[in-house]
Amino acid sequence: MEWRRGPVIGRGSTATVSLATVVPSGEHIAVKSTELSKSEFLQREQNFLSKMNSPYIIKYGGFSVTEETYNLCMEFAPGGSLFDEIQRHGGRLNEQRIKFYTSQILKGLNYLHMNGLVHCDIKSKNILIGKDGFAKIADLGCAKFVEKFDDNKNFAVSEFCGTPVFMAPEVARREEQGFAADIWAVGCTIIEMATGTNPWPELNDPVSALYRIGFSGEVPETPRWLSGEAKEFLRKCMRKDPNERWTAKELLEHSFVSEVIESHSCFNEEVDMSSPCTVLHQGIWDSTLSPENSTHRVSSLNSFRRKDSEIVWKCRKLELG
CATH class of the missing domain: 1.10.510.10 (Transferase(Phosphotransferase) domain 1)
Structure with a gap:
């Protein structure tokens, strides 16, 4: 199954998340990418997600590896975080x-x-x-x-x-x-x-x-x-x-x-989840880290999402004295 990378919709300390499109269905997915040499956390996440099956856990969609990049494909969540x-x-x-x-x-x-x-x-x-x-x-x-x-x-x-x-x-x-x-x-x-x-x-x-x-x-x-x-x-x-x-x-x-x-x-008001543009800040629609039209092949693909990341503090590196 192939996908085409679109704009960046999230950045963190260990990965970048892009909106991507499945070829040829046009379905939106989220692709979390990082340098292969720094992909420990992403590979751990792939291992866990691939074993999960719950409507309350973001769905796994496969992964791909290039010479320099590790990509994790997931359900795209149009409501953001x-x-x-x-x-x-x-x-x-x-x-x-x-x-x-x-x-x-x-x-x-x-x-x-x-x-x-x-x-x-x-x-x-x-x-x-x-x-x-x-x-x-x-x-x-x-x-x-x-x-x-x-x-x-x-x-x-x-x-x-x-x-x-x-x-x-x-x-x-x-x-x-x-x-x-x-x-x-x-x-x-x-x-x-x-x-x-x-x-x-x-x-x-x-x-x-x-x-x-x-x-x-x-x-x-x-x-x-x-x-x-x-x-x-x-x-x-x-x-x-x-x-x-x-x-x-x-x-x-x-x-x-x-x-x-x-x-x-x-709820009193209606919830509109019809378009990513209604819920993602325009300031993070930045595709400078990855080519817009690169096509990739993944090992498996179901239904998908997006991700916002944040700097994670690894306590094993913190000494309290």
Whole structure:
């Protein structure tokens, strides 16, 4: 199956994402590309995505390798990222929408966790909005299989990865990064949806952020305007002891999300996902990094998406002293 590369729609520290067109069907896909010599994270993501099959995880579409480039093909999500969605609604989402997207994020996480996989970098920029308007977990470049997997919630991975201000206290202390760390990050993402900022907006330095998160005993401030039900749900996500945090499965049974109807009819306004131009900022439609009309062949192809990336802090490179 062949595809033709179009404009760049996202850039990160490890890869560039382009909108591409399948030849000859004309279907849009997203192609994430990086130098072959620096493709460790992309190859890891390909390995995980190729094993996933959930409507709440971005779909895998194959890969190709040239002499200098590694390309990962994925479902194109015309709604952009959840971060984009927050900006489209004036910098914060109402509680109705927060419930809607939180339910879908948890369903995706529950699928990953049931398969023994920790995402390690849940945040709004790694959640994409598909053509159906539903949230899909993306960017599995930091994901890892757990080293311990039992019924007592004793899960850990030996290498630490992610974005500092979304990390759980035990990750900031470099003790463990298991399923419970993803749940903490869900709580951080709820705060992000409610406020338009990360849960620790006053912390700009990664070292300071990790020290405060890991050793101060503080938790992020809960948005005051949320309902009591939402605040109680948030507390289940952000318990300091990872063994006391609710699991994704348990949270899905909480009244905050258990009765969410997955239909946009529950929203007051209509959602238009018909064109990439309605949701992607013109400033990132930049194709200077890749030729517009180059054609590539991939090993497999289904249905597809786009991706926004962000600098990822690899904690194994960070010494807290």
